[in-house]
Amino acid sequence: MLSYALRRIVVFVPTLFITLTLIFVxxxxxxxxxxxxxxxxxxxxxxKIEEVSRQFGFDRPILxxxxxxxxxxxxxxxxxxxxxxxxxxxVLIQRLPVTLSLTVLALMVTIAVGIxxxxxxxxxxxxxxxxxGNVLSSLGMALPPFWLGxxxxxxxxxxxxxxxxxxxxxxxxGFWPWLSRMILPTIALSLSQxxxxxxxxxxxxxxxxxxxxxxxxxxxxxxxxxxxxxxxLRNAMVQIITAVGLLFALGLGGSVIIEQVFALPGLxxxxxxxxxxxxxxxxxxxxxxxxxxxxxxxxxxxxAYAYFNPRVRLA
Amino acid sequence: xxxxxxxxxxxxxxxxxxTPLLVPIDPLGISAVDKLLPxxxxxxxxxxxxxxxxxxxxxxxxxxxxxxxxxxTALTAIFGIGLGMVSGQYPAIDIVVSQISxxxxxxxxxxxxxxxxxxxxxxxxxxxxxxxxLYVPRxxxxxxxxxxxxxxxxxxxxxxxxxxxxxxxxxxxxxxxxIGPTMVQLSLGFSSAILVEAGLSFLGLGAPxxxxxxxxxxxxxxxxxxxxxxxMIAPGAIITYAVLSLNLIxxxxxxxxxxxxxxxxx
Numbered sequence: 001m002l003s004y005a006l007r008r009i010v011v012f013v014p015t016l017f018i019t020l021t022l023i024f025v026x027x028x029x030x031x032x033x034x035x036x037x038x039x040x041x042x043x044x045x046x047x048k049i050e051e052v053s054r055q056f057g058f059d060r061p062i063l064x065x066x067x068x069x070x071x072x073x074x075x076x077x078x079x080x081x082x083x084x085x086x087x088x089x090x091v092l093i094q095r096l097p098v099t100l101s102l103t104v105l106a107l108m109v110t111i112a113v114g115i116x117x118x119x120x121x122x123x124x125x126x127x128x129x130x131x132x133g134n135v136l137s138s139l140g141m142a143l144p145p146f147w148l149g150x151x152x153x154x155x156x157x158x159x160x161x162x163x164x165x166x167x168x169x170x171x172x173x174g175f176w177p178w179l180s181r182m183i184l185p186t187i188a189l190s191l192s193q194x195x196x197x198x199x200x201x202x203x204x205x206x207x208x209x210x211x212x213x214x215x216x217x218x219x220x221x222x223x224x225x226x227x228x229x230x231x232x233l234r235n236a237m238v239q240i241i242t243a244v245g246l247l248f249a250l251g252l253g254g255s256v257i258i259e260q261v262f263a264l265p266g267l268x269x270x271x272x273x274x275x276x277x278x279x280x281x282x283x284x285x286x287x288x289x290x291x292x293x294x295x296x297x298x299x300x301x302x303x304a305y306a307y308f309n310p311r312v313r314l315a
Numbered sequence: 316x317x318x319x320x321x322x323x324x325x326x327x328x329x330x331x332x333x334t335p336l337l338v339p340i341d342p343l344g345i346s347a348v349d350k351l352l353p354x355x356x357x358x359x360x361x362x363x364x365x366x367x368x369x370x371x372x373x374x375x376x377x378x379x380x381x382x383x384x385x386x387x388t389a390l391t392a393i394f395g396i397g398l399g400m401v402s403g404q405y406p407a408i409d410i411v412v413s414q415i416s417x418x419x420x421x422x423x424x425x426x427x428x429x430x431x432x433x434x435x436x437x438x439x440x441x442x443x444x445x446x447x448x449l450y451v452p453r454x455x456x457x458x459x460x461x462x463x464x465x466x467x468x469x470x471x472x473x474x475x476x477x478x479x480x481x482x483x484x485x486x487x488x489x490x491x492x493x494i495g496p497t498m499v500q501l502s503l504g505f506s507s508a509i510l511v512e513a514g515l516s517f518l519g520l521g522a523p524x525x526x527x528x529x530x531x532x533x534x535x536x537x538x539x540x541x542x543x544x545x546x547m548i549a550p551g552a553i554i555t556y557a558v559l560s561l562n563l564i565x566x567x568x569x570x571x572x573x574x575x576x577x578x579x580x581x
Contacts, residue, residue, distance in 0.1 A: 018418035029434035142506075142559035144513050147533055147551030154544055253424015257514050261537075271426065272518055275433035283433075287426055294423040 004306050004313045012299060019295070020073060023287055024066055030278050073288065079281040083274075088285035091270070096289070098168055098266035102258065103251040105182055106190040110247060114194040115240060118201025122209065123228055133198045140195025145254055149188035149261035156184060166263040185262045189254050193247045197240075204239040208232045238308040245301030249294040256290075317567025323560030327553075331377040334370070342371040342527045351543045360549050363532075364539060372527035373549055379528055380557070383439060384508040387446035392501055394447075395454025399493075400485045402455065403462025413459070416452035425449075425514055432520040439522040446511050450504040457500045461493030495572035499565055506561030513554050529554050 053059040060068075072079070078088035121133035157165035163184060169177040208214065209232050217231045218224075256268030263269075267286050274283040306313040338359070346366035354361045360369035402412035419427065428445040435441040465471055466489065474488050515521045516530030524531060529550045536546035 014414055015418050015421060018414060019421050022418065023430070026430040026434045138559060138562065139555075141562055142555045144510055144517075144530075144533075144551060144554050144558075146514060146517050146530075147547075147554065150533065150537060150540060150547050151551065154540055154547065158541055158544075249423050253422075253426055256425055256429065257518065260518060272429065275429060283430075287422075287430065290423055290426055291421060295421050298421065 001307065001313060005303055008299065008302050008306075012295065016295065019291060020070065020288075021066075023284055023291070024069055027280050027284050027287075028062060028065075030275070030280070030283075073284070078285040078288070081282045081285075082279045083277055083282065088281045091282060092267065092285050092289050095265060095267050095270050095286075097170065098264050099252070099255055099259070099268060099290075101171075101178070101182055102185055102189060102255050102264065102266065103248065105186040106193060106251050106255075107244070107248055109186055109190040110193040110197055111244060113190075114197035115201050117194075118198040119205055119228075119233065121198065121202045122205035125206070130202075133202065137195035137198040140191040140193075140198075143191060145188050145192055146257045146261045148191060149185065149258060152184045152188055153262075166261075168264045168266075181262075181264075185258050185264060188261070189251060189258045192254070193251060196250075197243060197247060200243045201236070201240055204236045205232060208236045211235075238305065241308065242301050242305050245297050245304070248297050252290050252294055316563045317571060320560050320563030320565075320567055323556065324564065327377065327557055327560065328381070331374060331381065334374045338370065341368060342375040343367065343525055344371075351539065351546075353543070354545055361543070361545050363535060363543075363546055367527075369532075369546065369549060372532060373529075373553060376527045376529045376532060376550070377553065377557075379439065379522055379526060380509055380512055380554075383442050383446065383512050383522075384505050386443045387450070387508045388501055388505045390443065390447045391451045391454055391504055392497075395451045395500075396458050396490070396493075396497065398451075399455040399458025400462055400490065403459040403489075404466060404481060404485060409459070412455065416455050419448065419452045425511060428511060428515060429518070429520060432515060437520045437523050439526075442512055442515055442521050445515065446508045449511060450507065453504065454497060454500050457496050458490075458493050461496065462489050465489045465492050495568075499569045499572070502561060502565035502568055506558045506565065509554065509557050509561070 050059070058065075076089075078092070080086070081088045081091050084091050117129070117133045117136070121130040124130055153165045156162050164181050165184075167181055169181055171178045209228075214227060214231050217227045222231075255266060256271060258264070259266045259268040260272060267290055271283060271286040271290070274286060344367060346362075349358070349362050349366035350364055352358055352362040352366075358368050358370065360373060362368055363372070398412050398416075402409040422430075428449055431445040431448060432441055435444065462485070471484055471488055474484050479488070512521060512528070513530035513533075516528035517534045519531075519534065521528045521530055532550040533547060536543070536550070539546055
């Protein structure tokens with residue numbers, strides 16, 4: 001297992017390197033000078049622009065900037081945000097709980113609703129539950145999450161006045177103020193994930209239920225519950241855990257748009273505004289955080305998959 | 316499922332092509348007196364804050380959305396199949412292609428598309444490029460996997476011993492085996508293209524105004540969510556409809572081409 005883990009980590013090194021390079025190249029391709037954007041509407045002379053350029057190192061050749069940038073990023077120093085005038089890391093840490101609240105809650109709902117529904121759909125194939133699961137997953141994957149967000153605001157916040165329509169309260173301000181503002185975004189983000197996991201779970205379970213060892217367990221006269229839980233589910237779990245990990249990475253991407261809909265000050269909202277303001281350092285940092293989280297989850301999923309499945313590990 | 320999906324998609328195309336023949340279409344016509352009207356006979360879907368007819372905008376938006384999705388999917392198909400075949404066949408090229416496409420897949424969801432559009436600027440062409448970059452790695456992987464699976468198969472070796480070139484073997488002997496999974500990937504990529512385009516234009520990174528994109532219409536309607544909620548409903552409903560029809564086609568193709576999932580689906 002250890003040697004597999006090491007091999008896997010070694011393979012991630014070039015991927016990380018290319019990912020970082022892509023982030024650098026794309027952020028340097030942003031139109032317009034960040035200096036002009038930084039100085040805003042101020043009437044400035046050429047000398048001032050040059051001074052700020054030199055201060056932030058924008059005047060040097062791009063390759064030189066890159067060679068200076070890469071080791072700095074790898075050492076965890078993300079630089080100074082042009083707009084917040086404080087270290088980018090500080091801004092990101094401040095935003096992180098919002099994005100994590102949203103993605104983790106959505107993942108919890110997805111697991112709690114999606115996996116049981118998928119299992120029941122497979123076990124009671126053709127039943128009302130199976131039908132419900134199918135409709136829910138087809139709709140979930142077709143509804144644009146941001147539109148679903150607005151429909152929820154329209155129905156629950158504006159129409160029924162049950163929950164606040166947007167904004168964020170940190171957990172320190174109380175559990176309910178935090179949760180009440182998270183419920184609608186969580187539903188909007190999780191419905192598409194539920195759609196995916198229901199289908200995944202259902203088809204994996206059907207495949208497993210069709211195998212000879214499950215037939216064998218049945219032939220021995222085991223109670224159906226034991227057959228499903230101990231023989232089928234345990235084997236299906238390998239695939240399902242993998243899918244859950246990938247869903248988390250997907251949720252990180254989805255949160256970018258959902259945060260805009262519900263005015264949640266998270267990483268996604270930060271990235272979109274930083275892109276518009278050409279705040280290089282903040283944009284890089286935000287994308288880096290989201291991407292590294294996804295990368296880490298992918299790595300963990302790979303390792304978990306190998307742990308549960310000796311065929312992968314020993315191949 | 317395939318037939319239902321195809322029927323729904325045909326209806327959407329008919330809606331896009333025929334509505335202009337049935338009602339006067341003027342997606343940009345501004346009228347101060349007619350602003351924020353609820354649906355009526357004159358304006359079947361009401362009007363927005365500038366008095367523009369919503370049905371007109373929806374139809375034109377439908378054209379934009381389908382155009383982007385078709386173009387992005389065609390690009391994805393050409394480059395995905397080409398690069399997938401080459402990298403499955405030649406290990407030296409594979410190292411580069413796979414490494415880059417794996418790195419592209421690491422970026423969560425639309426983050427990569429947001430970066431690309433921020434760098435290139437919002438326009439219809441750049442949305443096509445962004446969607447293409449987002450989905451081409453998936454097709455490369457699918458085709459590459461099929462090539463690797465079959466490149467040492469008996470029928471391939473037989474063809475080679477008869478003197479067939481690499482190109483001939485790849486295109487005529489191996490690629491036919493990859494058509495099924497590739498079609499499924501492409502149809503799912505097509506529906507994702509519509510969702511991603513809607514999301515990007517919602518963020519203001521799609522085709523710039525006054526082009527009436529579906530996502531842009533939803534974004535514009537959010538200020539009027541209390542006073543004119545109907546503005547929000549139609550664009551979202553049509554996105555859902557379009558994506559649903561394409562997903563049904565994708566599922567139908569998968570069931571048709573993969574007997575295992577057909578058994579599971581019933």
